[in-house]
Amino acid sequence: MEGSALRERALRYLAQREHSRAELERKLAPHGTAEDIASVLNRLTELELLSDARFAQAWVRGKGARFGTARLRHDLASRGVDAELIAAALAGDGDDEEQRARSVWAGKFGRAPGDAREWARQARFLQGRGFGSALIRKVLKEIPDESAQG
Known part of the structure; x- marks a missing residue:
């Protein structure tokens, strides 16, 4: 593919959303040589269109x-x-990661786990979202009492 067509394709991708250099390089790989792609990406970086x-x-x-x-x-x-x-x-x-974990937990569950099986399910959910085990234990242990909220 010609350099200008490669540049236009890269600009179309960047117009949709931000991309990392590696992402854009992977997307452009089927459409040009490694040298042409590197040249286009270097130019986009110089112009601060790619960061x-x-x-x-x-x-x-x-x-x-x-x-x-x-x-x-x-x-x-x-x-x-x-x-x-x-x-x-x-x-x-x-x-604050703890606040994010509480918010994610409340959006999905909203009430304390009733038994060990439910606790494990909620913990797995939070773990899958990328929260650490110490934080998960803290969030699931310190669930606010709904009767105290008025």
């Missing part, structure tokens, strides 16, 4: 309310974002 840091911040902003730090870190790493950029995006998030 892994901006992608990581947008990802955390968009998904942060529903997922824990571990899940966000894994998702960004699997999309080719550098560990330093991931750490910066997560540090800049500013959200």
